[in-house]
Amino acid sequence: NAGVTQTPKFQVLKTGQSMTLQCAQDMNHNSMYWYRQDPGMGLRLIYYSASEGTTDKGEVPNGYNVSRLNKREFSLRLESAAPSQTSVYFCASRDNRNQPQHFGDGTRLSIL
Amino acid sequence: EDKVVQSPLSLVVHEGDTVTLNCSYEVTNFRSLLWYKQEKKAPTFLFMLTSSGIEKKSGRLSSILDKKELFSILNITATQTGDSAVYLCAVEAISSGSARQLTFGSGTQLTVLP
Numbered sequence: 001n002a003g004v005t006q007t008p009k010f011q012v013l014k015t016g017q018s019m020t021l022q023c024a025q026d027m028n029h030n031s032m033y034w035y036r037q038d039p040g041m042g043l044r045l046i047y048y049s050a051s052e053g054t055t056d057k058g059e060v061p062n063g064y065n066v067s068r069l070n071k072r073e074f075s076l077r078l079e080s081a082a083p084s085q086t087s088v089y090f091c092a093s094r095d096n097r098n099q100p101q102h103f104g105d106g107t108r109l110s111i112l
Numbered sequence: 113e114d115k116v117v118q119s120p121l122s123l124v125v126h127e128g129d130t131v132t133l134n135c136s137y138e139v140t141n142f143r144s145l146l147w148y149k150q151e152k153k154a155p156t157f158l159f160m161l162t163s164s165g166i167e168k169k170s171g172r173l174s175s176i177l178d179k180k181e182l183f184s185i186l187n188i189t190a191t192q193t194g195d196s197a198v199y200l201c202a203v204e205a206i207s208s209g210s211a212r213q214l215t216f217g218s219g220t221q222l223t224v225l226p
Contacts, residue, residue, distance in 0.1 A: 004154075031212070033214075035216075040121075040218060041218050042116070042118075042200055042202075042216030042217050042218045042219055043155070043200070043202075043214075043216045044216070045213060045214065045215075048213065056207075058213065059215075090154065090155075094212075098144070098160070098162070099160075100146055100157040100160050101146075101157075101214060102157070103148075103154040103155050103156075104154055105153040105154045106153055106154060
């Protein structure tokens with residue numbers, strides 16, 4: 001069972017470069033989420049998609065864009081990377097019943 | 113603004129000890145409280161709590177929610193080195209857009225020494 005798959009696992013960028021993080025789930029879940037996790041902090045919500053065709057801002061959306069390409073895939077784009085965006089990024093999904101979110105293994109992103 | 117506070121931030125114990133991790137919250141439109149265990153990679157789900165006073169149990173782990181006092185505890189008995197991890201508490205609430213969102217605490221780093 002693949003669950004939630006994120007690519008790439010690691011990436012190093014220079015300031016100003018652009019990058020798209022990919023996320024795909026095979027559980028037929030309606031809702032998908034992007035979080036970032038910084039040292040000593042919990043996960044903070046960047047964007048989410050409650051269903052195919054909809055996206056909404058979370059707690060920390062500045063500097064990011066998202067696309068819900070279809071029900072399976074939800075991508076996160078950094079148009080002009082900044083060192084403050086160095087973080088570990090997690091994608092998650094859930095269905096619309098009273099079930100927990102399932103997380104991918106994360107993408108470790110460093111911006112120099 | 114929704115807030116979730118976990119304590120302690122870190123804890124070091126020896127194998128066989130019992131630990132209690134705390135989570136307090138202030139959220140509007142509360143739906144549930146979740147506990148996750150995070151080792152090197154993805155947070156893995158432990159418990160989802162929606163009702164006060166009903167203990168959820170899985171092996172040596174148990175958790176309970178108090179919706180009046182707005183807190184939850186996670187107990188781990190007879191700890192093992194494999195329990196070493198960050199334990200995350202998250203509260204699920206309904207956002208203004210009717211979607212369910214999680215707000216996470218900063219986690220408790222548990223280290224179990226042999």
